[in-house]
Amino acid sequence: MSSLTQDFVIDVTGVTKRFGSKTVVDQVALQVRRGEIYGFLGPNGSGKTTFIRMLCGLLTPDAGSGTCLGYDVRTQQAEIKRHVGYMTQKFSYYEDLTIRENLDFIARVYAVPDRVPAVQHSLERLGLANRSHQLAGQLSGGWKQRLALAACLIHSPQLLLLDEPTAGVDPKARREFWDEIHRLAAEGLTVLITTHYMDEAERCHRLAYLAYGKLLARGTLAEVLRATPLTTWTVSGPGLRALAETLRGRPGVEQVVAFGNTLHISGRDAVTLEATLAAVRVPGHEWVRITAGLEDVFISLMDTAKDNFA
Amino acid sequence: MRRFTFHRLWAIVLKEFIQMKRDRVTFAMMVGIPLMQLMLFGFAINADPKHLPTAIRAADQGPFARTFVAALKNSGYFTLVREAATEAEAQQLLQLGDVQFVINIPEDFSRRLLRGEQPTVLIEADASDPAATGPAISAARTLATSVFVRDLPGPLARLRGTDGPVNFQIHAHYNPENITQYNVVPGLMGVVLTMTMVVITALAVTRERERGTMENLLATPVRPAEVMIGKILPYIAVGYIQVTLILIAARFIFGVPMVGNLALVYAVALLFIAANLAVGITFSTLAQNQLQAVQMAFFFFLPSILLSGFMFPFRGMPEWAQWLGSCLPNTHFLRIVRGILLKGNGFAEIAPELWPLLLFLAVAMTVGVKRYRQTLD
Numbered sequence: 001m002s003s004l005t006q007d008f009v010i011d012v013t014g015v016t017k018r019f020g021s022k023t024v025v026d027q028v029a030l031q032v033r034r035g036e037i038y039g040f041l042g043p044n045g046s047g048k049t050t051f052i053r054m055l056c057g058l059l060t061p062d063a064g065s066g067t068c069l070g071y072d073v074r075t076q077q078a079e080i081k082r083h084v085g086y087m088t089q090k091f092s093y094y095e096d097l098t099i100r101e102n103l104d105f106i107a108r109v110y111a112v113p114d115r116v117p118a119v120q121h122s123l124e125r126l127g128l129a130n131r132s133h134q135l136a137g138q139l140s141g142g143w144k145q146r147l148a149l150a151a152c153l154i155h156s157p158q159l160l161l162l163d164e165p166t167a168g169v170d171p172k173a174r175r176e177f178w179d180e181i182h183r184l185a186a187e188g189l190t191v192l193i194t195t196h197y198m199d200e201a202e203r204c205h206r207l208a209y210l211a212y213g214k215l216l217a218r219g220t221l222a223e224v225l226r227a228t229p230l231t232t233w234t235v236s237g238p239g240l241r242a243l244a245e246t247l248r249g250r251p252g253v254e255q256v257v258a259f260g261n262t263l264h265i266s267g268r269d270a271v272t273l274e275a276t277l278a279a280v281r282v283p284g285h286e287w288v289r290i291t292a293g294l295e296d297v298f299i300s301l302m303d304t305a306k307d308n309f310a
Numbered sequence: 311m312r313r314f315t316f317h318r319l320w321a322i323v324l325k326e327f328i329q330m331k332r333d334r335v336t337f338a339m340m341v342g343i344p345l346m347q348l349m350l351f352g353f354a355i356n357a358d359p360k361h362l363p364t365a366i367r368a369a370d371q372g373p374f375a376r377t378f379v380a381a382l383k384n385s386g387y388f389t390l391v392r393e394a395a396t397e398a399e400a401q402q403l404l405q406l407g408d409v410q411f412v413i414n415i416p417e418d419f420s421r422r423l424l425r426g427e428q429p430t431v432l433i434e435a436d437a438s439d440p441a442a443t444g445p446a447i448s449a450a451r452t453l454a455t456s457v458f459v460r461d462l463p464g465p466l467a468r469l470r471g472t473d474g475p476v477n478f479q480i481h482a483h484y485n486p487e488n489i490t491q492y493n494v495v496p497g498l499m500g501v502v503l504t505m506t507m508v509v510i511t512a513l514a515v516t517r518e519r520e521r522g523t524m525e526n527l528l529a530t531p532v533r534p535a536e537v538m539i540g541k542i543l544p545y546i547a548v549g550y551i552q553v554t555l556i557l558i559a560a561r562f563i564f565g566v567p568m569v570g571n572l573a574l575v576y577a578v579a580l581l582f583i584a585a586n587l588a589v590g591i592t593f594s595t596l597a598q599n600q601l602q603a604v605q606m607a608f609f610f611f612l613p614s615i616l617l618s619g620f621m622f623p624f625r626g627m628p629e630w631a632q633w634l635g636s637c638l639p640n641t642h643f644l645r646i647v648r649g650i651l652l653k654g655n656g657f658a659e660i661a662p663e664l665w666p667l668l669l670f671l672a673v674a675m676t677v678g679v680k681r682y683r684q685t686l687d
Contacts, residue, residue, distance in 0.1 A: 056529055081531045092526035109530045 009034050009159055009190040010055060012066025012073060017050050017059060024050045026213040027064070032192060032206075037185050039204030040194040043302060047213040048194045049089060052161050055192070056086045069158055082110070085152030089163040091144045095137025099128050099147050102136055103154055110155035118154060126150045126180070142173030149180070160184070162193040166200065178203050198295045209298055211305045221294065230292035230300055231270040233277060236262045237285035250276045255299060266296050335602040342609065350616045350631075358445045359626025362410040365392040365403050370419040374458070378431070378476070381457040382413065387446035404436050404483055405653055406662070407645060410443060410625065411435050423458075428477040437482035438652045439493045442623035447480055454478055484652040492567065495560040496651045497620045500643040502552055503579070504586055504614045505607075507545060511590025512603035514541050515682075520599050534682055542587045549583035550576070560651070569654030575647060578660070581667050582643045588674035595681035614640040639670045 010032040017025040025047040032038045042048050053059040055068050057077030065072075071079040093102045103122055107115045123129045126146045131139075136147060145165060152160065162181075166174045178200065181191055185205075193204065201207055201221070208218040217224050235243065240263050244256045247265060252272030257264045267273035281287065292300075330337060364382075368375055382388045392409060394400040400412040414432040416422075422429035433450060435443045454474035485492045518524040527537065553576065560566040589610060597603035615621060617635035624635060635641045642663040649655035649663070 058525070058529055078531060081529060084529075086526075086529040088522060088525050088529075090522040090525075092522040092524075094523055095521065106530070109527075109532050 007034075008032060008067075009036075010038075010066075010068050010192065012055070012068070013064060015051065015054060015061045015064035015066065015073075017047075017054060018062050024213050025054070025061075028210070028213075028215045030208060030215070030218070032190060034190050035185055035188050036205045037181060037191045037193065037203070039201045039207045040192060040210065041196070041201055041207060041298060042194075042210035046210045048210055049163055051210070052086070052163055052192070052194065055080075056084045056161050057081045058086075082155075083158050085155070085157035085160045087148050087152045087160070087162045087165050089167070091136075091148060093136050093144075093147060093151055096135065098133050098135055099123070099139075099150075100132040102147060103151055106151045107154050112155050122150045122154050141168045142170060145169050145173065145177060149177070153184075158190065160189060160191045160193075162191065164194050164196070166195065166197065174200070198293065201294055209301055211302045214305060216301045216305055217297075225292065225294065225297060228268070228292075228297045228300055229270075230266050230268055230297055231273055232264055232266040232290050232292040232296055233273075234259075234262045234264055234288050234290055235285050243280065243285075246280055247276070252276045254303065255296060257296075264290075264296065266292055266300065268300065333602075335597070335605055339605045339609070343612070346609075346612060350613065354617060354627045354631035354634075355622045356626035356628075357441065357622060359442050359623040360386045360446075361389045362387060362442065362446055362625055363391040363408065364388040364411040364413060365394045365400055365409040366390055366413050366415070367394040367397070367400050368415040369417040370415050372420040374420045374423050375415050378415070378419075378457055379413070381453055382450065385449045385453055387449045388413070400434065404434060405655065406659055407436065407649065409436070411446065423475055426475075428475060430477045430479050432479045432481060434481045434483060436484060437486070437488055438484040438648050439619070439623055440482075440485060440488040440490055441493075442625060443482070444488070451478060491564045492652060493648065494620075495556070495564045495566050496647045497644045499553060499556045499579075499647055500582065500618065500640040501615055501620055502556065503549055503583055503643075504640050505611050506552065507549055507583055507586035508590040508593065508610055509604060509607040510545055510548070511541065511587045512593040512597065512607050513600055514545075515591060515594035516597050516600050516603040519594075534679075538591060538679065538682060542584070542591070545587055546580065546583050549579065549586075553579045566651060568651050570650035571656065572650075574657065574660070575650050578643065578646050578650075578664070578667070581664075581671060582639055585639045585667060585671040585674055588671060588678045591678040592674060592681055595678065614638050617641070618644055620644055636666065637670075639667055642667045642670075 008031045010030055013029040015025060015028045015030075016023065028047075028051060030038075040048050040052075050059065054061050054073060057068075057073070057080040060074060060077070065074065067073065068080050069083050071083075073080065094105070097105065100119065100123065103119045104115070107119055112118045120129075123132050126149060128143075128146060128150060131143065136144065139147065149165070152162075160181075166177055169177065174197075181193070182203075185191055193200075195201060204221075206218070206220055207224050209216045209224070217227055219227065240258065240261075244258065244263055247253050247256050252267045252269050252274075253265060253276055254267040255265065257266075265273070265277065277287070366379060368379065379390070383390060388411060392403060394403060394412060400414070403409045404412060412434040414434065416429060416431070419429045419431070433447065435447065437443050454476045458475050482488060515524075518527060557568075557572065557575070561568060590607065593603055593606040593610075597606055613634065617627065617631055618624070618638055618641040619635065620640065624632060624641070627635065645663045646655075646660045646667075649660055653659070
C-alpha cells in the first residue's frame with residue numbers, strides 16, 4: 001500500500017470550497033502524520049464539517065489538491081471512502097434498527113470479511129455486547145456515540161474523521177471515549193477530530209484552528225499558545241461587574257470574561273494592557289498575572305480574523 | 311396567569327402564519343388541491359358521458375336506416391368513427407377498446423319496418439364499464455319510439471306501433487349483467503399500487519435525508535444506483551403481494567371473471583410498479599421532509615384516481631382532461647388489467663397501452679436518477 005511509505009496520512013494544500021458566492025473553506029493546508037490525534041477547532045460555521053466532508057470524499061473541493069491516505073482527494077474518492085471511518089456530527093445510524101443490525105448493515109456495505117465475528121468483536125470491544133438487541137433510537141447520547149464509533153471502525157479504517165463526536169455526552173463517557181481514541185492511535189490509527197471542548201483540544205497531539213474558512217493557527221498545544229502572545233490577568237474582589245464595564249473597550253483590553261468570582265482580562269499588547277489596568281487598580285482587588293489558556297487564545301484569534309474579514 | 315389571554319393567543323397565531331409562509335409546499339397544497347378538485351370535479355368529470363365512439367355495421371343502406379343512424383348520432387351519445395364490414399371486424403374493434411358500441415342494422419331493416427314487423431337492431435356494447443354505456447343505451451331506447459315520427463306520417467302512423475317501430479337488442483359484452491364491481495375491482499389494482507408505491511418510496515429516501523442517515527450512507531462505498539435499486543426491490547415484492555391480494559379478492563369475493571392470462575397481468579404489473587416507484591424516488595429528491603413527500607404523492611394520486619377512468623368514464627371527460635389522463639400510467643394500466651381480465655386480451659391487444667407505460671417509466675426513471683445524483687454534491 002502506497003500510503004504506508006508516506007509520512008502524511010492527510011496532506012492537502014489550498015483546499016477551497018464555495019457554496020454560491022460564499023467561500024466556506026478558503027485555501028486550507030493541512031498535514032496529519034500517521035498515528036496522530038489531530039484536533040480541529042473553530043467556531044460554529046467555520047467550515048470544519050465542510051473540510052472533513054472534502055477529506056472523506058463526500059464533497060469535491062473547488063480548488064486545491066492533495067492526498068488522503070495516498071489517494072487524490074479530487075479523483076479517488078471511492079478509494080478514500082473504503083479506508084476512512086467518518087462519524088457525522090448528528091447521529092446518523094438507523095434508529096429503528098438494533099445495535100447489532102446497524103453494525104451488520106455497515107459491515108455488509110463495506111464487505112467486511114468474516115462479517116459475523118467482526119460484528120461480535122466490535123460489539124465486545126466497545127462494551128455494546130449485552131445491549132446488542134436494543135434499538136439504536138432508544139439509546140442515550142453516550143451509547144449512541146459508542147455505537148457510531150463501533151460502526152465507523154468496523155471496516156478497520158486507517159483514518160478516523162470524527163465530527164464533534166462528544167457533543168452532548170456526559171464527562172465520564174467523554175473521558176472513556178478519549179481513552180479509546182488514544183488506544184486506537186497507539187495501534188497506528190490516525191484520527192482527525194473536531195471539538196469545542198478545550199480539555200479535549202489539550203488531549204490532541206496537534207491542533208488546528210479554523211475560523212471563517214481560514215486556518216488561523218496550527219501546531220502542538222505549546223506552539224499554538226506561543227504563536228499568539230496573549231497577556232492575561234485575573235482579578236478578584238468586590239464590585240467586579242462594575243469593573244468589567246469600566247474595562248471593556250479600553251486601550252489594550254481585548255477580552256473581559258467572568259469566571260465565577262474572578263475576572264479574566266486579556267490582550268495581545270502587554271504594555272498598553274498593563275497601563276490601562278494600573279489606572280483602575282483599587283485596594284481590595286487582588287490582581288494576578290496568569291498564562292493565557294487555549295480558549296483565550298482562540299477567542300483572540302477569532303476576533304482578529306473577524307477584523308480581517310470586515 | 312391561568313386566564314386565557316389574547317396576547318398569548320396572538321403570539322401563537324402569528325407564529326403559525328410565519329411557519330405557513332416558510333413551508334411553501336404545504337401552502338401550495340392548500341391552494342393547489344382545492345383548485346385541482348374544482349377543475350376535476352367541475353369540468354373534467356361527467357357521469358353522463360356522450361360522444362362515445364361507435365362503429366356501424368349497416369347491411370341495409372336504405373333511407374329508413376340512414377334516418378335511424380342520423381337520429382342516433384343526433385342524440386349526442388354516439389359518434390360514428392368506423393364502419394365495420396364484418397362481424398369479426400366489429401368484435402375486434404370492441405376488443406381493442408377502439409369503440410364503445412357496434413350498431414348492427416340488419417339487411418331486412420326497411421322491409422320489416424314497412425311491414426310493421428319491428429325490425430331488430432343489435433347494439434353491441436363494451437359494457438366492462440357499465441357507467442359509460444348505461445346512459446347511451448337508455449337514450450337509444452327512448453329514441454326508438456320517436457325516430458320515425460316524421461317518416462311515417464298519416465296512415466303509416468300505425469307502423470310506429472305502441473312500443474316503437476324498432477326493436478332493440480342489446481348485447482352487453484364482457485360484463486353482461488352490468489356489475490359495477492367487475493369494472494371497479496380490477497381497476498382498484500392500479501389505484502392501490504399508485505397510492506402505496508409512490509408514497510412508500512417518496513418516504514423511503516426522504517426519511518434517510520431527514521434523519522441524517524443519508525450522509526452516512528454516502529460516506530460509505532455504496533453507489534447511488536445500489537441505493538436506488540436496493541430501495542426499489544423490496545417494494546416491488548410488496549407491490550406483487552398487493553396484486554395477488556386484489557386478484558384473490560376479485561376472484562373469490564367479488565366473482566370477477568378472469569378470462570385472460572394472469573401471468574400477463576403480473577408481467578405488466580412489474581412495469582407499472584416500477585413506474586410508480588420511479589415517481590416516488592423523484593418526489594423524494596424534491597421534498598424537504600417526509601410530510602412534503604406525502605403531499606406530493608397526494609398531488610399525483612388525485613388525478614390518477616379521477617382522470618384515469620377508474621371512478622368516472624374516461625370517454626365522458628373533455629378532451630384536455632382525457633389528454634391529461636393519458637399522461638398518467640394508471641390510465642393505461644387500468645385498461646390493460648380490465649382488458650386482460652374481462653376481455654381476455656392478449657399481448658397483441660394490450661400493446662397500444664403498453665408503450666405509453668414504458669415511455670412514462672423511462673421518463674420517470676431518468677428524472678429520478680438525475681435528480682438523485684444532483685443531491686450528492
